[in-house]
């Protein structure tokens with residue numbers, strides 16, 4: 001077996017795991033992150049929902065049921081974690097805007113509003129009501145983006161179509177990264193004699209340089225520009241994932257990609273190593289402590305069988321909301337789905353409750369009682385609990 005040693009191993013490359021990893025790496029620990037694959041962030045709008053139940057997210061959090069994992073952290077720590085999220089991404093040029101005092105709206109591909117808290121800077125000019133006129137640009141062949149629906153909900157708005165020679169979000173975004181393509185596009189845009197005060201695009205304005213590209217279009221056209229997230233695969237979600245990965249590596253973290261954890265080595269009440277399969281000998285990653293951020297059912301951290309819900313890496317005790325008859329529903333994305341409370345119950349130090357292991361810390365959507373869809377708290381909760389689990393883990397190994 002090939003053996004590699006670290007201070008901490010993070011399991012899972014979601015917003016929670018990458019946040020926890022970055023915080024530990026910033027504090028000088030030797031951190032590795034091992035992941036099966038991409039996180040749910042790649043399916044998301046890239047916006048950070050903190051708690052969407054009220055216009056004031058912090059006020060909304062204080063009204064969540066007492067078992068919600070947000071209540072494991074102090075108010076100041078929630079603010080601190082989200083401030084650090086913004087400043088760390090800012091450091092690598094992936095700027096986020098918004099405040100914890102006010103939720104805001106972004107537009108969907110159907111023209112409806114979605115409530116969120118922190119948005120990529122390319123969405124900062126999204127109108128906050130129906131009164132502002134917008135001009136929407138779409139691209140020949142691009143599916144699942146509906147300018148006519150968006151326009152039908154707004155006053156004095158119109159749209160134009162550009163043939164960009166690509167029709168997928170990824171292909172379009174790659175085109176925008178090329179200077180010549182961008183220049184030709186801006187020249188075409190200038191000829192459209194747009195009268196509306198803002199110009200909207202599906203979120204394809206570049207892979208990693210979207211902020212700069214939007215700014216360039218804005219400067220040349222003299223109008224505010226903003227992006228509208230498309231359905232998955234979502235460029236803003238992927239940009240968020242790439243930015244968090246980049247930041248983690250910049251702080252000294254190591255990522256083992258496509259390494260699903262399939263076993264553990266243990267001694268007494270300590271986990272000594274996680275094991276991942278390989279074509280030759282299995283890999284064994286040893287560490288003093290482990291942070292579990294494998295997500296819920298979509299991420300792959302939990303799996304539901306006929307009779308029980310299982311946590312797949314450490315076989316930790318899983319809180320299950322009654323019998324299968326109580327929680328089973330074919331519509332996984334229904335906001336009141338009973339399974340939204342399933343997961344790992346953590347204590348105040350983010351260790352799994354009723355588990356024998358003293359060196360495991362848990363964060364993100366694998367936690368119990370999150371009800372992420374109902375409370376609108378996806379990435380926000382992942383950032384906050386990722387920080388908190390990392391802090392508790394650092395205290396333990398110190």
Ligand SMILES: Cc1cc2nc3c(=O)[nH]c(=O)nc-3n(C[C@H](O)[C@H](O)[C@H](O)COP(=O)(O)OP(=O)(O)OC[C@H]3O[C@@H](n4cnc5c(N)ncnc54)[C@H](O)[C@@H]3O)c2cc1C
Nearest residue numbers: 012013014016036037040045049261295299364365378379
């Ligand atoms: C379709 C969709 C859209 C969403 N949109 C938004 C949004 O716009 N805004 C928002 O705030 N929230 C959104 N959310 C919620 C948000 O994505 C999640 O709540 C949050 O990002 C969860 O992060 P996580 O780190 O806990 O887990 P995940 O993102 O699920 O990541 C889990 C990671 O663990 C890895 N993993 C799993 N099993 C193993 C294993 N055995 N070994 C190694 N690695 C493993 C996975 O490969 C993955 O990298 C959305 C969710 C979905 C499903």
